[in-house]
Amino acid sequence: MGTTQLETVPEPKYWHLKNVLSEALDQDFAVGEVLPNERELAARFGVARATLRQALEQLELEGRLQRRRGVGTTVAPPRVGVDVGGNRHGWPGDSVDGWQPLDATEGLAPAAVAALLGAATGPAAAGANAPAYAADAPVHIVRRTRATQGQAVAAELLYVPAASVPGLTGIEAPSGPARARAVLRELQRLVLDGQDRSVELGSARADDARELDRLPGAPVLLVTTRYLTEAGTAAVSVATYRADTCRLTFGDSGDVQITHEPRVAS
Amino acid sequence: MGTTQLETVPEPKYWHLKNVLSEALDQDFAVGEVLPNERELAARFGVARATLRQALEQLELEGRLQRRRGVGTTVAPPRVGVDVGGNRHGWPGDSVDGWQPLDATEGLAPAAVAALLGAATGPAAAGANAPAYAADAPVHIVRRTRATQGQAVAAELLYVPAASVPGLTGIEAPSGPARARAVLRELQRLVLDGQDRSVELGSARADDARELDRLPGAPVLLVTTRYLTEAGTAAVSVATYRADTCRLTFGDSGDVQITHEPRVAS
DNA sequence: GAGTGGTCTAGACCACTAT
DNA sequence: TAGTGGTCTAGACCACTCA
Numbered sequence: 001m002g003t004t005q006l007e008t009v010p011e012p013k014y015w016h017l018k019n020v021l022s023e024a025l026d027q028d029f030a031v032g033e034v035l036p037n038e039r040e041l042a043a044r045f046g047v048a049r050a051t052l053r054q055a056l057e058q059l060e061l062e063g064r065l066q067r068r069r070g071v072g073t074t075v076a077p078p079r080v081g082v083d084v085g086g087n088r089h090g091w092p093g094d095s096v097d098g099w100q101p102l103d104a105t106e107g108l109a110p111a112a113v114a115a116l117l118g119a120a121t122g123p124a125a126a127g128a129n130a131p132a133y134a135a136d137a138p139v140h141i142v143r144r145t146r147a148t149q150g151q152a153v154a155a156e157l158l159y160v161p162a163a164s165v166p167g168l169t170g171i172e173a174p175s176g177p178a179r180a181r182a183v184l185r186e187l188q189r190l191v192l193d194g195q196d197r198s199v200e201l202g203s204a205r206a207d208d209a210r211e212l213d214r215l216p217g218a219p220v221l222l223v224t225t226r227y228l229t230e231a232g233t234a235a236v237s238v239a240t241y242r243a244d245t246c247r248l249t250f251g252d253s254g255d256v257q258i259t260h261e262p263r264v265a266s
Numbered sequence: 267m268g269t270t271q272l273e274t275v276p277e278p279k280y281w282h283l284k285n286v287l288s289e290a291l292d293q294d295f296a297v298g299e300v301l302p303n304e305r306e307l308a309a310r311f312g313v314a315r316a317t318l319r320q321a322l323e324q325l326e327l328e329g330r331l332q333r334r335r336g337v338g339t340t341v342a343p344p345r346v347g348v349d350v351g352g353n354r355h356g357w358p359g360d361s362v363d364g365w366q367p368l369d370a371t372e373g374l375a376p377a378a379v380a381a382l383l384g385a386a387t388g389p390a391a392a393g394a395n396a397p398a399y400a401a402d403a404p405v406h407i408v409r410r411t412r413a414t415q416g417q418a419v420a421a422e423l424l425y426v427p428a429a430s431v432p433g434l435t436g437i438e439a440p441s442g443p444a445r446a447r448a449v450l451r452e453l454q455r456l457v458l459d460g461q462d463r464s465v466e467l468g469s470a471r472a473d474d475a476r477e478l479d480r481l482p483g484a485p486v487l488l489v490t491t492r493y494l495t496e497a498g499t500a501a502v503s504v505a506t507y508r509a510d511t512c513r514l515t516f517g518d519s520g521d522v523q524i525t526h527e528p529r530v531a532s
Numbered sequence: 533g534a535g536t537g538g539t540c541t542a543g544a545c546c547a548c549t550a551t
Numbered sequence: 552t553a554g555t556g557g558t559c560t561a562g563a564c565c566a567c568t569c570a
Contacts, residue, residue: 010565012539015482037555048541053556058483062469069556070549079466085351085516199465200345200513201485203328215557216281217324219467219485247466250351250516276546278558303536314560319537335537336568481538 013047014054020045021055025064025075035065035073061219063244080148082241084197084223085250091192091227092144092158092237093184099156101180102143109139109159109236116226116236117161138162142180145211146239153246154223155211156239160187164234187235193228199248200224208240219243279313280320286311287321291330291341301331301339327485329510346414348507350463350489351516357458357493358410358424358503359450365422367446368409375405375425375502382492382502383427404428408446411477412505419512420489421477422505426453430500453501459494465514466490474506485509 035041042052056073059065066076083097093099109117117139139159146154162168165186202222209216221241227234241248301307308318322339325331332342349363359365375383383405405425412420431452468488475482487507493500507514 058469197516198513201509203324243467247464250463317559
């Protein structure tokens with residue numbers, strides 16, 4: 001009974017290790033510097049490589065490290081702020097903030113996207129009048145990528161029901177970026193009523209991962225945007241942002257520089 | 267030369283496993299149902315438990331699964347949409363959307379927050395006139411949590427420089443929720459000019475994790491908000507949202523129900 | 533106390549990058 | 552070809568929940 005029993009909370013090794021490394025990064029390393037390799041680090045800290053890797057994974061998730069197979073582990077620069085909401089009432093392509101159209105194809109929207117395209121736009125549009133979109137109707141699928149400071153940060157799939165762009169004839173631009181631009185141009189003719197957006201965590205599909213120069217399954221921020229017109233949802237965009245390097249910004253008041261915020265250890 | 271060489275891309279086992287499980291979840295499992303335990307699943311698929319766990323981790327990251335130590339792995343319900351931007355031009359506490367003040371203390375803002383508090387508000391406010399905040403000045407730190415449908419989804423630290431709320435006397439409410447409410451009340455007296463927000467991926471600090479009923483290091487979405495007045499940045503909020511269960515929504519057009527979007531396998 | 537997920541180990545091999 | 556990070560294994564023990 002004399003034992004003082006001081007909060008026996010055995011902190012996991014990898015957690016403690018993460019915090020130790022985090023401090024070391026702040027103090028002893030410059031951005032871009034390469035760390036010792038995993039086997040040496042593990043030996044130096046007296047843990048198994050798997051444990052060391054668990055700590056590194058955390059730090060990578062927090063945007064502190066960058067790991068590349070065959071190369072090594074380097075100290076990551078602060079996350080870049082990528083404006084997502086500033087273009088508040090514009091169609092995609094209205095302003096040139098790093099987006100690059102790749103191509104456009106015709107196909108079917110995945111179920112989740114179809115649901116968004118078919119959903120009512122608000123309390124007013126309930127019932128049988130609004131949904132000008134059937135789940136199995138063809139949609140134009142525009143692929144775009146976005147780069148900031150020479151780095152690919154996002155890949156997007158933009159789903160545009162054929163009904164939204166009746167003026168588009170498949171003949172004028174059979175394929176490639178030109179066709180993508182044609183779809184965007186037609187879209188910009190419509191009057192945009194509003195848009196709503198959502199952000200969630202996901203993992204990169206194989207194709208997105210390749211586009212973003214990451215491994216499949218890498219953590220990404222999924223930004224889903226609905227473009228609304230009087231007639232309903234005119235288009236849905238699903239953009240995949242690299243979660244390790246990006247900070248999504250929703251600026252109400254112009255360009256604002258927000259500096260990197262490192263998470264402090266508990 | 268007769269060999270057809272069909273894309274020798276050896277898909278990682280855990281990735282394939284993830285996709286197999288993902289399909290099984292769609293077809294054979296209902297929300298809330300418990301999966302067989304990890305040792306059995308690993309045996310059933312003929313892989314080591316660590317490999318099986320890698321697949322489960324991915325699915326948990328995508329919000330498809332929920333794992334609780336000592337209990338088991340269950341099928342997660344679709345992510346709940348949490349409105350983050352709808353309160354577009356309001357102070358925290360203006361509308362009651364699930365936030366619950368916990369307490370308020372006085373202390374120093376961490377460096378990253380201090381930078382935001384001290385930063386100029388825009389191109390107009392450059393130079394020496396704006397920053398009414400010194401890095402080592404005391405701030406009120408208000409803690410709040412947010413619940414949706416009975417579930418804790420977010421923990422927030424709201425940093426309010428003492429200079430922003432001169433009317434606040436420490437006497438009227440010495441501690442606890444009452445004091446937190448007092449700070450919020452004073453804040454609401456000010457005229458809000460605008461706000462800007464950013465979202466990034468992070469990992470839960472130990473205290474946030476406890477608040478959110480997760481383990482330390484769990485993936486979270488960090489929402490940083492600056493509240494701007496004529497005088498500069500009046501307050502900064504850093505909110506930590508559970509990334510596994512939440513989808514942040516930024517609605518321009520009222521309440522919109524967006525359904526869960528499962529990511530399709532590559 | 534039985535059963536669950538969480539942590540950790542020591543080793544092996546593979547895929548990729550650079551030289 | 553040497554060196555890096557990525558995958559995988561088979562096993563052990565620990566922390567937690569619940570009957």
